[in-house]
Amino acid sequence: QVQLVESGGGLVQPGGSLRLSCAASGFKFRDYVMGWYRQAPGKQRERVAVITYGGFQSYDDSVKGRFTISRDNAKNMVYLYSNRLNPEDTAVYYCNAYLSSTLNYWGQGTQVTVSS
Numbered sequence: 001q002v003q004l005v006e007s008g009g010g011l012v013q014p015g016g017s018l019r020l021s022c023a024a025s026g027f028k029f030r031d032y033v034m035g036w037y038r039q040a041p042g043k044q045r046e047r048v049a050v051i052t053y054g055g056f057q058s059y060d061d062s063v064k065g066r067f068t069i070s071r072d073n074a075k076n077m078v079y080l081y082s083n084r085l086n087p088e089d090t091a092v093y094y095c096n097a098y099l100s101s102t103l104n105y106w107g108q109g110t111q112v113t114v115s116s
Helices: none
Strands: 004-005 010-012 018-025 034-038 046-051 057-059 067-072 077-082 091-098 105-106 110-114
Touching: 004 091, 018 034, 018 091, 018 110, 034 067, 034 077, 046 067, 046 077, 046 091, 057 067
Parallel strands: 010 110
Antiparallel strands: 004 018, 018 077, 034 046, 034 091, 046 057, 067 077, 091 105, 091 110
8 A cells, every 4th residue: 555654853943954754655656746745733734845756846935945855766765854944844744645636645744843
């Protein structure tokens, strides 16, 4: 079955960095656009960054220049490198695999808290 397992979240001080990882299995990884989304308390889930098999990347304006998404197609892994974190980045971060409206998968999420 399809599995997306996130890891790497935690508590970090403002200005700090984290690397989130997502291990994917159960589907043809190369066919899917992979992405990271986040949902803060009381807010809607929002797209953070996405990456195609060929490496094309797109970022939300709020994270441009601070976050970098990458994927390892040989290992079926997706990463989100987040730098210069601020309290507004506090959220549950979700890994996503998208091919179509019916082939759209989510991980269970990992909590990122930015606080001093």
